Amino acid sequence: MPSWATRNEVIVALVIVALCVVTALINPSFLSLATLFDMLRNGILIGLLAIGVMLVLISGGIDVSFTAIAAFSMYAATMLLVDLGIGDSLLLAFLISAGIGLSLGMINALFIAGFGLPTLIVTLGTLSAFRGFLLAFVGSDLISNVPPAMRDFSRSMLVRGTDAAGYFYSLPTAVLFLIAAVVITWFILYRTMLGRSIFAVGGSREAAARIGFNVRATQVFVYGYVGVLAGTAGLIHASLARVANPSDIVGLELEVIAAVVLGGARLTGGYGTITGTLLGVTLIVLVNNTLVTLGIPTTWQKVMIGFLILLGTGLPAFQARLRANRMG
Amino acid sequence: GTTATPAQAQEYTIPTVVKIDGIQWFNRMREGVDRYAEDTGNNSYQVGPAQADAQLQVQIIEDLIAQNVDAITVVPFSPEALEPVLARARENGIVVVAHEASNIENADWDIEAFQNVDYGAHIMDQLAACMGEEGEYAVFVGGLTSRTHNEWIDGAIARQEEAYPNMTLVGDRNETYDDQQRAYARAQELLRTYPNLRGFQGSASTDVAGIGLALEERGMEDDTCVMGTSLPSISGQYLETGAVDGIFFWDPADAGYVMQELATMVLDGEEIAEGMDLGVPGYNSVTIDGHVIYGQAWVDVTAENMDDYPF
Amino acid sequence: MTSPPLLDLIGLSKSFAGVRALDDVGFAIAKGEVVCLAGENGSGKSTLIKIVAGAQPADAGSIAIDGQVQRRWSPMDAVRAGIQVIFQDFALFPNLSVAENIALNQELSAGHRFINWKAVRAVARRGLERVGVDIPLDQTAETLPVADKQLVAIARALLSDARLIIMDEPTTALTEREVRHLLDIIRRLRDDGVSVLFVSHKLNEVFDVCDKIVVLRNGRRVAAGTAAEFDISSLTRHMTGRDIAAESHRRAAGADARELLRVEGLTKHGAFADIAFSLKAGEVLGITGLLGSGRTQLAKALFGLTPVDGGCIAVDGRPAAIASPQDAIAHGIGYVPEDRLTEGLFLSQPIAANIVVGTVDRHTGGGGLLDRHGLKAEARRWIDKLKVLTPSPDLPVQSLSGGNQQRVVLARWLATNPKILILNGPTVGVDVGSKAEIHAIVAGLADAGIGIIVISDDIPEILGACARILVMRAGRITDEVSGEVSADDLALRLAS
């Protein structure tokens, strides 16, 4: 078997294609632009978060606090915008939310890069602490009168079409943020020394330090970047949903990590690709949004999702195992 | 507030344990509980777990028993799960009043705003009227594990089958995990799968908001009907645009207040009888079935009267 | 007036919990000088190197570059001062390509912010050319054989315009041919005015290239001088504090010895083919060959770590199905792997646990519980028997020096009391004194009737230990020689 055929990305892509074919056979209306746009729209949040998680995994860490950061920045930013009456500027909204995300990311960085604590432990702690702080001290009521800038943003569409019955299907402008995040992250990872330092630290922290990479600076960047991505993703989520609900988003962390690992990133660090991550996100979003179309009874849906996760991770893992056996 | 009634010899400590802390619904309930504390001078307060989980509620009640409170009023996340711990509470001489738990055994009283099945049927009546009694509709529940939501939907489907033969239910009960984004995505998927879908009935307070958003983005506000349990603060914007056509609820503040009042009455040894007035709108003439008390406390809210309910 | 030395180490001391790794060590390296650091295992060589590289701080003492005492000393400072290090553990990035592993260093010290992939590949190609090897640039380092990893590490260090290159046992995984090439490179570097600090336990290499020699013992500098002032026996004496007799431990099988192991037609596509040999009780059989000739794969197959595509193995005259290490152990086969850090040791676990892990099942008493005293005693026995240098068996094994770590791995297998023992590079990174002791141990095992297979690149070692030597090339056994041949003869047969 040629080596490309056994790569994670290819296997996940095949699973995706198979799922699409089966869905389309059962319900031909699945093959529509509306489906595509809906999936893209529902993939924005997970996609942005997944890119951050991928970066962390590459750098040899793991982050479970990013959902709490997203919820915190989203809610606190919306609250600030409303309370200060400065809800007219979208730019300001994003700056505030990303800024809060950055600050929370820096708290992670303080413990991880500053004290050198294990990342899983730190982010487990901050997940609990950020969420608890938000709901106990910032607020727990949802804000449904989101500021005008966010409301307008949610109505701003990149493409809008009309189907046979005269109804719209549309692609929100927010998808540009996902595209921008992909491009920027790709550039950082593959065109800059900073990107190489992230891979290097993930491959061998010790070796990176010995040849003179600034390991701490790299970690600070990674957790800060994740914070910014999470803050941005949070604000987009609140805008599109037209409500800032502080208990949203938290709870997605394992799903997002699953998407990234499905895409071939390794939990042991050093490995991960953007294509793979996007494929992993696609599979997760697809599974979550085709079960009704497939006619799977609600009671069986959890079983299905679990089974597809096992299939998506199991196939590449088993392939790799066979390959390793052949090599010895 | 008014001062305590002379009959009340002492001030009681009566916590209200809710399903989950911090959500709109129970924040509103807290207002009722706090008002009761103010009105009576009781130490009435509300607590709830940080996550919706029956076991966390059990733990909170364990702690309350250890503190020897006078009464516990509770909105169980899962009534069955609380039976043993509530039994222990009563063994310790603590009065128990429940809400949204008509099947509960270990409570002195359970107060229901209404009969769940009737409420579900009532929502179906409104939905049918809006849809002209024909067409495809879908139903949503917050969780398959939520007994109340499922009873509402049971009532709704039963009413549709009996009274509206031209309406058809499509798909299964859609589970949204009380998450607006999931309700939104589910609505999208249903619309793609069933292009003739014209009606939605939601159960969790975020369901109709998510559905409304999906319909608005499709430009389907005027051609569809969306009805379900929610609060104006959550779904108001969609009521305004017509994406959501009607919402239903009972005022959690009143429910909280009535639970506290019932607990105090039991502690004071007052009698509770069919047809009595608990002094709160919707509970002016209650019916009693065993140890379950029913009011008629549901409210229908549309774009017209939503401003009367600022929560 | 003479210019100050390039590097001057002054009174360096360093302690680890309870161990004085370095005690007031000082010496200097001049421009274009090749200095050898010699010493037994655990004498402090690697520690000294890590301090000079900025990877570890010293407890006391100072470092002067061109006569200037340095205040801050981080890895980056060391690189800026023109110091490049080939670490004992290579310090490669397993997830990055060979090209990046070689060139990133350069890019980093050049202060580049962006990556020019063409330049990276060009630089890497140049580096590999200097070492005189051809390794695919896009292969990830993780998948390279140990020797190639070492070559990549060497290429990386040679590339930079270093003024001082430090090599901590750079030749352990290399075969004769690469070693000779590396020594040539060192001589060339010296001619170009580059200084080299060189650590090796292969004393012939030391005398081959070094201008000066510094000897450490127990963290103290016990001798220093030009290479001419030492010979092998005096150097050995300084290192160990005693004389080491160059005795032969060669063991051949007795005429009537039982056949322990017979291999026939053993084949694994892409690794080795049609391997046939037999091993008798009390025999020490050598297997040698050039890099990548398939020896490691063969050993792993015998131990059940690699599934084979064909052929058969018989133990004690009966066909043996060996599909896992457990099967191999059940047949009395033991295997000491070549890469002790990743394959051999549980670094953060106690020394004692590392020794007894293979035999715990035997120490299970009544009720399925461990006999902890028995285990402790067993660990102590092996620590004493193999002279593992440690204050306590409860310390993590990572606190040991390389050679002592190797003894721990050996001890584990000896404790299992095997019938057949496969030793892959048994004395890699082990000092002369210990080496002789390990050879004596191996000989003793053979005398006790164990069949031993020694896989090694170390020609003197293999000649000293084995009566019969198989030479492998490209996955096949191409030659069988007796242990009586001369070292030069064997080297010739290997290279031909």
Add this chain to the structure above:
Amino acid sequence: MPELADPQTRPEPHGGPHGEPPALRRLLGLVGGASPLTRLAVITAIIFLVMSLLRPDPFFTAGNFSSMAFQIPEFALLSLAIMVAMLTGGIDLSIVGVANLSSILAVLVMRHLAPEVGGEAGTLGVIALGILVALLCGSLCGLLNGLCVSYINIPPILATLGTGLIFTGIATVLTGGAAMMGFPAEYSVIGNGTLLYVPVPMWIFVALAAVVAVILSRTAFGLKVYMMGTNPLASRFAGISNAGINIRIYMICGFLAAVAGLIIASRANSAKADYGEAYLLLSVLVAVLGGTNPYGGVGRVGGIVLAVLSMQFLSSGFNMMQVSNFAKEFIWGALLLVVMVVNLLQFRSAPAAPGLPRPQGQPAPSLDKT
């Protein structure tokens, strides 16, 4: 012996990062030259004292002790399961699913058989059978996890995320999502009874914790678990069957989860697909707080016990002060971070630790893998 060089000047030795002022060192020494476990014990005791002083009436009472003793066992068992899985460098996210599925099977069995048998002995037999079915189910779920991890090689976090969904899903399918009632009355002893003033579930936890502690520290299997968790490659080369260890470890996890499920079911007098969901991340937090290294090889039962106690003291204490449960969540997270930083400062003040060379390629044997 000739000298290579004879430096003219010998400047003052330069100080490394260990040149901390002695006062600071002494202070850190006071915090305890102790092991992390001892330090956690001190922290737990401090929390207990503070709570007792702040709210002596409800907190420092027999009633509260009994209440806490009833609350602890179920999530302590789940934390124990997580710790055991973490020893191998894995994790088991399916424990709550396993707990609910097992207890649902138990109640189905008991409900079905109880009316058909008569007499006390018959009922006890039915209960025993139900428990047996649940424990078997837990172990089989664990077996499935172990197979996914060691034979298919799926990373544990994903394998158990997937199987957890499947177990919860099957539980939902079996029950339609509703709570399953119908335990014989005698079954309530498991979760609600007391024996010698101590709750029965607490006895169960103590017994199982002791068994796990003995397995881990006093058997060959336990030693191999720690070794494999430290370096799975080396354990393969040492002839340890990694797959065998993994499978048995996940079976132990499944077994512990099933016991937790049985206790939860007894305390709730019912079984349901979504009971105890909030316990999952909490158990992970407790396991880590208890000193378990999520990358494998380090962790002790004693640490779990202490972590569970400190969490419960905080939780009950705050409930009595009517502190919001969100604030509690915040404090749990903060506690974890504080404990880790204190441990770290302690390590720093000891001379050995920093810059411990971790050879390249070693799969993260110690905490310095981040």
